Amino acid sequence: MAIREEEITYAAAGMTCRSFLALPEGDTPRPAVIVVHEWWGLNEYIRGRARQLAESGYVALAVDMYGDGRVGDDPAAATELMGTVLSDIQVGEQRFQAAMDFLSARPEVASDKIAAMGYCFGGAIVLHEARIGAPLRAVVSFHGSLGSFHKPAKGEVKARVLVCHGAADALVPEEDIENLAREMQDAEADYRFEAYPGALHGFSNPGADAKASTYGMPLGYDAAADEKSFASMQALFAEVFA
Numbered sequence: 001m002a003i004r005e006e007e008i009t010y011a012a013a014g015m016t017c018r019s020f021l022a023l024p025e026g027d028t029p030r031p032a033v034i035v036v037h038e039w040w041g042l043n044e045y046i047r048g049r050a051r052q053l054a055e056s057g058y059v060a061l062a063v064d065m066y067g068d069g070r071v072g073d074d075p076a077a078a079t080e081l082m083g084t085v086l087s088d089i090q091v092g093e094q095r096f097q098a099a100m101d102f103l104s105a106r107p108e109v110a111s112d113k114i115a116a117m118g119y120c121f122g123g124a125i126v127l128h129e130a131r132i133g134a135p136l137r138a139v140v141s142f143h144g145s146l147g148s149f150h151k152p153a154k155g156e157v158k159a160r161v162l163v164c165h166g167a168a169d170a171l172v173p174e175e176d177i178e179n180l181a182r183e184m185q186d187a188e189a190d191y192r193f194e195a196y197p198g199a200l201h202g203f204s205n206p207g208a209d210a211k212a213s214t215y216g217m218p219l220g221y222d223a224a225a226d227e228k229s230f231a232s233m234q235a236l237f238a239e240v241f242a
Contacts, residue, residue, distance in 0.1 A: 001025075003054040008061075012098035013091045015067025019099065020047050022054035022062070023108055031113035031137075031241040032059040032103045034096070036122030038205070039078040041071030045205055046119070056234065059109050063099045065092060065125065075215050082121050089149045092125055093132070100134075113137055113241050115159070117233060118144055119204060123163075130159045131183070137240035138162065140233045142204045143169060146176040148183060157189035162236050164229035166199030170218040194232060196225035204229060 006021040020042065024030065033053050037046040042064045053060035064070075065085055072078025085092045096116075104111040115138040118126040123144010130139045131152045136159040143166050161184060165172065177193075184191035200220035202208035212219040 001055050001057060003051065005051070008102070010098050010102050013067070013094040015095075017064040017067055017095060017098060018042070018069035019064045019102075020050055020062040021060070022047075022050040023059040024054055024057055027108055029110040030057060030059050030108060031115070031237070032061065032106075032109045033237070034099050034103065034114065034116040034126075035060055035062040036065060036096075036116065036118035036125045037062065038120035038122060038202075039072065039082045041066050041078070041081060042069065043071055045207060049117075049119075058237070059103065059106065061099055061103055063095065065095050065122075067095070075217065086121075086124070089128060092128065096125060096129055096134070115139065115237060115240065117142065120144060120202065127161070127163070127180070130157050130161050130189070131187075132156070133158050138236050140164065140236065142229055143172075143199075143201050146172055146180045148176075148179060151183055152187040152189070154186065154188055157184065157187045157191075160190040160236060160240055161192070162232060163191075163193045164204075164225075164232065165193065165195045166201055166203045166222070166225060167195040167197050168199055169201045169203075171201045194229065196222065196228060198222065199225040 002025045050060035050062040116126040117140040123141030126139040133156045138160040140162045199222040202219040203222040203225040208219040208221045
C-alpha cells in the first residue's frame with residue numbers, strides 16, 4: 001500500500017512535540033494507531049514501525065513524548081529523558097492527549113477508532129492510558145514497563161489490553177506482572193498477557209543486540225517473538241476496528 005509521511009508539530013506540556021505521521025494515500029477516514037517510543041526517544045526504529053502500520057492500512061502517529069525531538073544516545077541520557085515524563089505522569093498524560101487531539105482532527109482518521117501501542121517506556125505510557133480510562137479501542141505493550149501510577153476502578157479500563165512480554169526479561173519484576181494482572185482482574189478489563197519463552201527486554205527491536213553489546217545491558221532481539229507479538233497486535237486491531 002502506498003503511503004505518505006509528514007513531520008508534524010504540536011504543543012503539549014510546555015514543549016513542542018515533533019512527531020511523525022505515516023498514513024495510506026487517500027482521504028478515506030481510517031483507524032489510527034498512536035505509537036509510543038522506547039526510552040531512547042522517537043528514533044528511526046519507531047518511525048519504521050509507524051510506516052509498517054501505514055502499509056497495513058492504518059494512520060500511524062509516532063509521538064515525541066520527550067519534546068523538541070530529543071533522543072537519548074546512551075542509557076544515562078535516555079534515563080534522564082524518561083524521568084522528565086515518569087516523574088510527573090501528568091506530563092505524559094498531556095502529551096498523549098495532545099497526540100489524540102491531533103489525530104482526531106485529521107480528516108483521514110476515523111476519530112472513534114484509535115488504538116495505541118508502545119515499546120519499553122512506551123508500554124508504560126499506553127498501559128497508563130488504559131488504566132485511566134482513555135477512550136482507546138485497544139492498547140498493546142511490547143516489552144513494556146508494567147509498574148502502575150494508577151489503580152483502575154471496576155469498569156474504568158475501556159480499551160482492550162494486550163501485553164507482549166519476554167519471558168526472560170530481567171528488567172521487569174515478577175511483582176509488576178502479578179500486580180498488573182490483579183489490577184486488570186479487579187477492573188474487569190479485557191486483558192491478555194503473552195510471554196515468549198527465552199525472549200529478553202527489547203525483543204522487538206533488531207538493534208537491541210548492538211545496544212546490549214555496547215552498554216552491557218540485558219537486551220536482545222528475538223525474531224520469533226517479534227513476529228508473534230506483531231501478529232497478535234494485528235489480530236487484535238482487526239477485531240476492535242471491525
